[in-house]
Each structure stands twice: as structure tokens, then as C-alpha cells.
Amino acid sequence: MSGVPDILAEVAPRRSYFLGLDFSTQQLKAVVVDEKLKVLHEAAVNFDRNLPEYRTNGGVKKNGSSITAPTVMWVKALDLLMDQLKITGLDFQDISAISGAGQQHGSVYWRKGAEKVLSTLDPTKFLFLQLANCFSVQDSPVWMDSSTQSYCETMEKKLGGPQKLADLTGSRAYERFTGHQIAKILTEKAELYFNTERISLVSSFGCSIFLGSYSPIDWSDASGMNLLDINSKEWDSQCLHMCAPDLKEKLDKPVVAHTCLGPISSYFVERYSFDPSCQVVAFTGDNPASLAGMCLEAGDIAISLGTSDTVFLWLSGNPTPSLEGHVFCNPVDPQAYMALLCFKNGSLTRERIRNVYANRSWDQFDALLNCTPPGNYGYVGMFFDEQEITPKIQGTFRFDPSDQRIDAFEEAATEVRAVIEGQLLAKRVHAERLGFRTGESCRVFVTGGASNNKSILQVLSDVFNAHIYTQDTTNSTCLGSAYRAAHGLAVKQSDAFIPFNEFMADRRPNFTLLCSPRVEAAKLYDSMAARYATLESSVLTQL
Numbered sequence: 007m008s009g010v011p012d013i014l015a016e017v018a019p020r021r022s023y024f025l026g027l028d029f030s031t032q033q034l035k036a037v038v039v040d041e042k043l044k045v046l047h048e049a050a051v052n053f054d055r056n057l058p059e060y061r062t063n064g065g066v067k068k069n070g071s072s073i074t075a076p077t078v079m080w081v082k083a084l085d086l087l088m089d090q091l092k093i094t095g096l097d098f099q100d101i102s103a104i105s106g107a108g109q110q111h112g113s114v115y116w117r118k119g120a121e122k123v124l125s126t127l128d129p130t131k132f133l134f135l136q137l138a139n140c141f142s143v144q145d146s147p148v149w150m151d152s153s154t155q156s157y158c159e160t161m162e163k164k165l166g167g168p169q170k171l172a173d174l175t176g177s178r179a180y181e182r183f184t185g186h187q188i189a190k191i192l193t194e195k196a197e198l199y200f201n202t203e204r205i206s207l208v209s210s211f212g213c214s215i216f217l218g219s220y221s222p223i224d225w226s227d228a229s230g231m232n233l234l235d236i237n238s239k240e241w242d243s244q245c246l247h248m249c250a251p252d253l254k255e256k257l258d259k260p261v262v263a264h265t266c267l268g269p270i271s272s273y274f275v276e277r278y279s280f281d282p283s284c285q286v287v288a289f290t291g292d293n294p295a296s297l298a299g300m301c302l303e304a305g306d307i308a309i310s311l312g313t314s315d316t317v318f319l320w321l322s323g324n325p326t327p328s329l330e331g332h333v334f335c336n337p338v339d340p341q342a343y344m345a346l347l348c349f350k351n352g353s354l355t356r357e358r359i360r361n362v363y364a365n366r367s368w369d370q371f372d373a374l375l376n377c378t379p380p381g382n383y384g385y386v387g388m389f390f391d392e393q394e395i396t397p398k399i400q401g402t403f404r405f406d407p408s409d410q411r412i413d414a415f416e417e418a419a420t421e422v423r424a425v426i427e428g429q430l431l432a433k434r435v436h437a438e439r440l441g442f443r444t445g446e447s448c449r450v451f452v453t454g455g456a457s458n459n460k461s462i463l464q465v466l467s468d469v470f471n472a473h474i475y476t477q478d479t480t481n482s483t484c485l486g487s488a489y490r491a492a493h494g495l496a497v498k499q500s501d502a503f504i505p506f507n508e509f510m511a512d513r514r515p516n517f518t519l520l521c522s523p524r525v526e527a528a529k530l531y532d533s534m535a536a537r538y539a540t541l542e543s544s545v546l547t548q549l
């Protein structure tokens with residue numbers, strides 16, 4: 007036993023379930039866990055497939071470098087998701103607390119008067135019909151957007167350079183970070199900005215619907231805006247003023263992520279028979295929630311292979327942000343931080359190559375990957391279909407064994423192995439720059455859609471020379487949200503903060519060892535990582 011009192015049993019002697027949600031790029035997902043935090047139900051609504059009327063591709067709409075998603079689509083997805091959960095036989099009365107997550111950095115603009123609508127929703131009607139007119143900006147900018155370069159330059163310049171901004175907010179200026187997206191809306195659509203009474207992140211937008219009033223933004227997701235002082239955990243007034251007037255009021259005070267914000271809105275009580283005392287715990291970013299779902303410990307590294315690929319780890323002690331990657335406030339420990347690297351060209355790039363070379367089939371893709379040896383006979387590829395984040399670069403770069411740039415590989419299998427090796431070597435090279443050391447004693451925890459693919463995971467194991475672990479569900483974001491709901495409720499019922507790792511001690515999820523590194527392949531990737539780093543630098547200097 008951990009010595010932590012079983013607060014869940016004390017507060018809720020009957021069934022006590024927890025609902026975790028994830029408003030991610032391509033889908034809205036949910037997981038329900040029981041009092042032991044074991045998964046009972048999972049559900050998902052895919053935006054392209056289940057809501058074709060919004061005409062998204064991969065959950066988003068592209069207009070050059072501006073990338074958005076229709077805000078009301080996420081609301082309609084929630085209507086569908088709740089109905090899906092209902093038909094699993096779930097009794098919503100059993101849910102003691104809810105939390106959730108959202109794709110990071112994306113923003114939602116609530117029109118003046120929208121909170122009134124939120125708090126007086128008619129339970130006989132769908133949410134999307136009632137909230138359709140509540141958004142002053144119809145299409146929310148999302149994390150894939152890269153249209154705010156000039157705003158980024160301005161902020162870095164005014165703050166005394168990129169490192170100064172990173173020291174303050176955890177990151178240098180990034181185009182997808184919300185402060186710059188808000189500045190762009192003010193410049194291009196001022197009347198919409200002035201008609202906005204509240205700006206939410208995707209996470210706090212989802213939370214607001216469950217609360218029936220505006221939810222504050224939690225510290226962890228707030229760290230992805232270039233607006234929060236990650237040391238004081240307050241908005242930085244200089245950064246706010248640089249982006250837009252009255253922004254402090256439109257954002258409200260950020261809160262620590264485990265905050266219980268209040269009971270669920272009467273809409274959900276009346277429409278779905280939730281218990282009126284069911285608590286809503288602040289939602290956070292999808293990567294922070296995933297860190298909670300994987301119960302990461304110091305020394306472990308997590309890799310999420312979702313729409314984006316991300317690499318993240320728990321940071322103890324004082325944060326030392328650099329010009330690459332991000333430092334976010336930790337979602338489960340108010341004193342700690344997490345480091346994150348984001349790669350925009352993740353699953354969608356792999357999918358494109360699968361569609362062209364492997365007949366849209368992951369089985370055929372795997373067969374091609376497995377018929378080529380580690381090292382790909384010396385061929386290397388970098389595939390940045392969209393402008394990459396780490397590092398900032400776009401285009402396709404293929405090299406032969408003597409490092410000469412070539413236009414195409416001769417074999418489909420070479421292209422397939424090149425995309426996987428290139429993506430995974432990039433993760434290793436950039437994680438090492440953050441101070442991470444690969445090696446047999448290191449454990450890599452994987453999650454996200456592509457972590458279903460064992461052939462890809464074997465390459466990951468060899469490239470990182472590390473053992474690869476997965477959970478029973480590849481959806482650690484939802485799981486982390488459900489854990490955070492349970493933890494937030496326990497903290498509310500307790501007199502003192504309960505460390506998350508202690509709280510989870512008797513409830514930790516199962517991890518399965520899926521792949522172990524092969525000695526010869528791992529050796530080969532040591533030298534290939536150095537070669538990849540040199541090739542990447544040469545590409546960057548030639549831009």
C-alpha cells in the first residue's frame with residue numbers, strides 16, 4: 007500500500023467511475039475507468055468520417071499556411087460521443103468526476119453573450135444546435151498553423167531575443183502558439199476580436215461545455231501560448247500587451263491543473279442523468295494528459311505517434327528552456343515541469359507514403375519496411391510535407407550512401423524504410439540535444455495511433471537502443487484525463503495535496519514490453535544518428 011488513504015472509497019462508497027476525454031486533431035475520444043482505474047469503456051468520433059458535412063481532411067481545413075478546424079464540429083462530435091457512450095450501457099450516474107484534454111495551442115473565441123447560452127442550455131436539444139452561434143470566430147486556429155511568423159519575430163525582438171522569451175515562457179516564439187494566433191486575429195479581424203468575451207484553448211473550451219460556464223486555462227496547457235510566465239504561473243503582462251488589448255480579462259486567471267472547478271452543468275444532469283455532484287476537473291493539453299496517463303518517472307521518455315509525433319519527459323528542478331523544444335508546467339505536480347519536442351510530420355506523412363507505395367495498407371507498408379535491413383543500404387530520407395516544427399524546414403530530401411542528394415529512390419521499400427528511419431533518427435538527435443541519453447537501461451513508453459504498429463516500434467527500439475513499452479490502450483491521453491479526474495477529486499476531498507505518483511501507486515496501469523533493441527542494429531544507428539544530424543544541418547544551412 008502507498009500509505010495514501012483510499013479517498014475515493016471514502017467519498018464515493020457506491021460505484022465511482024471517471025470519464026476522460028480527448029479533443030485531439032482527428033477525433034474526439036473518451037475512456038471510462040472504474041474505481042481501480044481499469045478501463046471499462048472507450049468511444050471515439052472521427053471528424054472526417056463521422057462528420058463529413060464539415061469537409062475536414064485529417065480534422066482540419068488548410069488555406070496555405072493557415073490551418074483551422076470548425077469549432078462547432080467539435081461540439082457536434084461531443085453530441086455524438088455522448089450518445090455512443092450511452093449505448094455502451096454506461097450509467098452516467100456512476101461518474102464521480104470528469105476531466106479531459108485538447109490538442110494544444112488551438113484557440114476558441116466565445117462571442118459576447120455566449121456564457122449565458124452555456125449556462126441555460128435546453129437539455130432536450132443537441133449542444134451543436136444551441137452553441138452554433140456562440141463563436142465569434144467560426145474556424146479555430148489549430149496547432150498545425152504556421153502563418154504567424156511576423157508576430158513571432160516581433161515578440162522575440164521586443165522581449166530581448168528568443169532565449170529571453172524562452173526563459174520567461176518556456177519556449178521561444180512558435181507560430182502555432184496561441185498568443186501569436188490571437189495577435190493575428192486582432193490584426194486581420196479586429197471586429198471579431200472585440201466581439202469576443204472569452205478566449206479558450208481547445209482544452210478549456212471542452213471543459214467549459216461540461217461546466218456550463220467558462221473554464222479557466224490550466225498552467226500546463228497555458229505554457230503553450232508564449233504568454234505564461236512559467237516560473238510565477240501568471241500571465242506575463244508584457245507578452246499579453248504585445249498580442250492584444252484586454253487579453254487578461256479575455257483569458258482569466260490560469261489555474262493549477264488538478265483544480266476541481268465545480269459540479270457538472272445541469273444540461274448533462276438532465277439529458278444524460280449525471281449525478282449533480284459529479285465534479286469537473288480542469289482540462290489540459292493532450293501531451294500533458296498523456297504524461298499523466300503513462301505515469302512517467304524521471305529517466306523515462308515518452309513518444310506519442312499520433313497526428314503529430316511528440317517526445318516528452320518529466321523535468322524535476324528548475325527549468326532551463328533552450329531554443330529548441332518546449333518547457334511546460336507539469337500537469338500533475340505543481341512544482342515540476344515537462345519537456346516536449348513536437349514533430350508536425352508524423353502520422354499523416356507516414357500515411358501518404360503508405361497510400362502511394364503500399365496500396366493504402368499498413369500490412370503492405372510493414373512488409374516493405376521489414377524486407378529492407380536496418381540502415382537502408384545507406385539511403386537516408388527526410389520527409390517534411392508540411393513546414394516542420396523541429397527543425398523549421400519544408401520539403402523532401404533524399405540522400406544516397408555517399409551523402410549525395412538524389413530525386414528518388416529506386417525501390418518502394420527504400421522509400422518506406424527511409425521515412426521511418428528518418429523520422430525516428432530525428433527524434434533521437436533532437437532528444438539528445440535536450441540532454442536525453444539513449445541506452446539499454448532506458449525505457450521508452452509509446453502511445454498514439456501508430457504505436458499499434460510493431461514493425462515501426464522495432465525500428466524505434468533499435469534507433470533508441472531502448473526497450474519499448476505500451477499500455478493496453480494506445481490512448482494514454484484519455485486515460486491520463488480519467489486519472490487526473492480521479493486525482494483532482496481526491497485532492498479536493500483531502501486536506502493536503504496528494505502527489506500524483508503516490509495516488510497512482512496502487513492503481514498503476516499495466517505496461518507491456520513490446521520490443522527490445524537488437525545489438526547490431528543499435529550499433530549501426532549510433533553512427534547513423536551522427537550522420538543524420540550532419541545531413542540535417544547541411545540541409546538547414548542551404549535553405
Ligand SMILES: Nc1ncnc2c1ncn2[C@@H]1O[C@H](COP(=O)(O)OP(=O)(O)O)[C@@H](O)[C@H]1O
Pocket residue numbers: 030031032033311312313314353354356357368453454455456457458459
Ligand atoms: N497500424 C498502424 N500503423 C501506423 N499508423 C497507424 C496505424 N493505425 C493507426 N495509425 C495512425 O494513427 C493516426 C491517428 O493517431 P491518434 O493518436 O488517434 O491521433 P490524434 O490523437 O492526433 O487524433 C492516424 O493518422 C494513422 O495514420
Ligand SMILES: O=C(CO)[C@@H](O)[C@H](O)COP(=O)(O)O
Pocket residue numbers: 030031032108109110111149182230291292293312313314315316346348
Ligand atoms: O502542437 C503540439 C504539441 O506542442 C501537438 O502535439 C498537438 O498537441 C496535437 O496533438 P495530436 O493531436 O497530434 O495528439
